[in-house]
Amino acid sequence: MAPSDETDEEVRADGTGIVPPDDETPTWGERKARSQGLSRLTYEYFERSRREDQDLRMESSYVERDVLGFPTWPHEMIRNLAITSFFVGMMIFLAATLPPHIGAPANPSQTPAVILPDWYLYWSFGLLKLGPLNPDLAILGGQKLMADRTYGVLANLVVVGFIAIVPFLNKGSARRPVEQPFWAAVGVFGVVFSITIAALSVKNLVPMDPHLLFDLTFLLPPVAGFIAYAVLRTMREGYMFELNRRYYRLRPPK
Amino acid sequence: MSLERKDDHDHGGWMKSRELSPVERGYLTVLIWLDKRLRLVDYLEILEDLYYKANLQMPKSHTEQYNLDNKFWYWYPLYALGSFSTIAYVVAAISGALLGFYYSPSTAAAGAEGSATVAYASIDFIMTELNFGFLLRSLHRWSAQVMVAAVFLHMLRVYFTGAYKEPRELNWILGIVLISLTMVFGYSGYILTWDQLAFWAGQIGVEMSLSIPLAGEWVAQLLFGGFSLSQSTLQRFYILHVFFLPFITTTLIAIHIGIVWMQGIAEPH
Numbered sequence: 460m461a462p463s464d465e466t467d468e469e470v471r472a473d474g475t476g477i478v479p480p481d482d483e484t485p486t487w488g489e490r491k492a493r494s495q496g497l498s499r500l501t502y503e504y505f506e507r508s509r510r511e512d513q514d515l516r517m518e519s520s521y522v523e524r525d526v527l528g529f530p531t532w533p534h535e536m537i538r539n540l541a542i543t544s545f546f547v548g549m550m551i552f553l554a555a556t557l558p559p560h561i562g563a564p565a566n567p568s569q570t571p572a573v574i575l576p577d578w579y580l581y582w583s584f585g586l587l588k589l590g591p592l593n594p595d596l597a598i599l600g601g602q603k604l605m606a607d608r609t610y611g612v613l614a615n616l617v618v619v620g621f622i623a624i625v626p627f628l629n630k631g632s633a634r635r636p637v638e639q640p641f642w643a644a645v646g647v648f649g650v651v652f653s654i655t656i657a658a659l660s661v662k663n664l665v666p667m668d669p670h671l672l673f674d675l676t677f678l679l680p681p682v683a684g685f686i687a688y689a690v691l692r693t694m695r696e697g698y699m700f701e702l703n704r705r706y707y708r709l710r711p712p713k
Numbered sequence: 714m715s716l717e718r719k720d721d722h723d724h725g726g727w728m729k730s731r732e733l734s735p736v737e738r739g740y741l742t743v744l745i746w747l748d749k750r751l752r753l754v755d756y757l758e759i760l761e762d763l764y765y766k767a768n769l770q771m772p773k774s775h776t777e778q779y780n781l782d783n784k785f786w787y788w789y790p791l792y793a794l795g796s797f798s799t800i801a802y803v804v805a806a807i808s809g810a811l812l813g814f815y816y817s818p819s820t821a822a823a824g825a826e827g828s829a830t831v832a833y834a835s836i837d838f839i840m841t842e843l844n845f846g847f848l849l850r851s852l853h854r855w856s857a858q859v860m861v862a863a864v865f866l867h868m869l870r871v872y873f874t875g876a877y878k879e880p881r882e883l884n885w886i887l888g889i890v891l892i893s894l895t896m897v898f899g900y901s902g903y904i905l906t907w908d909q910l911a912f913w914a915g916q917i918g919v920e921m922s923l924s925i926p927l928a929g930e931w932v933a934q935l936l937f938g939g940f941s942l943s944q945s946t947l948q949r950f951y952i953l954h955v956f957f958l959p960f961i962t963t964t965l966i967a968i969h970i971g972i973v974w975m976q977g978i979a980e981p982h
Binding site: 542543546547549550551553554555557558559561562563564565566567569570571574575576577579580583584587605606608609611612613619622623625626627629630631632633634635636638639642643646650 | 793796797800801804828829830833836837840847848850851852854855856858859861862865869872873874875876877878879881882885886889893896899900903906907908909910911912913914916917920921923924925926941942979
């Protein structure tokens, strides 16, 4: 500030005075550029990536739309309203036709013959019944390393943990099942296993020999996965053929 | 010198110089009043920026770019499962809030005979005496079932179309957390009816948490309020079901959808 400005108004130190920007006041861009340490690194990184984006945009032949999809009102809103009313109506219809059941009141002194969670927890309930797969070690004199119950709870953690790290195991740009038969087969294995393990959890209600059911629980998923793998591998030949034909039709070899 | 504050930018004069309908004038008055206090303009700019980024700079879709004749329209329903589960969540939240007016989480004996608890009796009241109570409970239960089913199918869709790949790994993990929360939601609601099935499903829950290595007893006491089911179990699951889980799940759903908005839908290739 020039000295003449200071004389005609006293300096207020309570932070209420608004100082207009002059030529020496740094802009926000300059403040960021002048900063030190981590904030300086952040600034440099952002500037760099902004420049990279701009370069990519300049050199790409990617067509961006001038006008762009449907207007939010009325097109999108009416479509969303229609979808939402359809789904809500479906739920009201289900609710009206299939009302819920309520059993006898809780009685701690009488264990019912059938104990069940809701259907979506059957897979977890089934994983608690993996006792026969819990290995007993000869070193421990036939003792099991952990109790069957602990084994079941850990099995739940293993399953959820495996699903969580799938993106870090399966990388690359393949998206369709035909492009990645192995991972699609893993998916089919998982789906079939979740169904068979759910059936195992309600084995009292399944009209089948429990031992046979136990064996099928672990036999069916690999079989289904293997079939899926074989089918997708076979489909991949035709798929790649189509893809290549389209590619060479667009860009004929010179 | 007047003590009245000056209208620095002459908003009043600007409004007078224009021919405004009463609705427009009312809207502008409220907007200017709020903007003077809360600097709404800054936030509006951010929103505007987001809107145009999301809607106006949309690149050509995969079908348009490669001229694929829109052959995969029949997959579209599978791409609506995420919003379907959100809609079911909203329906469950509304019907659940209405149910909460009539439900009381108490294991005290309701009648003289002492067999049914107050919690069970309040559900009995909802189902037999309350107007539309049967429909309300039915709707709550079915929207919960539909939500769980939609969430499972949504996960399968994302898996089989490879939509979890870079850059969407974080959202996949967030989705795993959300599907687990959905199941905890379902389980805690299942306990609240306090009938035979609920009681013994709770018993299994206690045994499961006791089986967790090292932290088992601590978890059982935290979640179930002891090693056997009691009033505190019901109380805890009630608070979990109507207070903690709604807040956590709603926040995470908002983040989940926000990330989808920022990253765009993973189109089938």
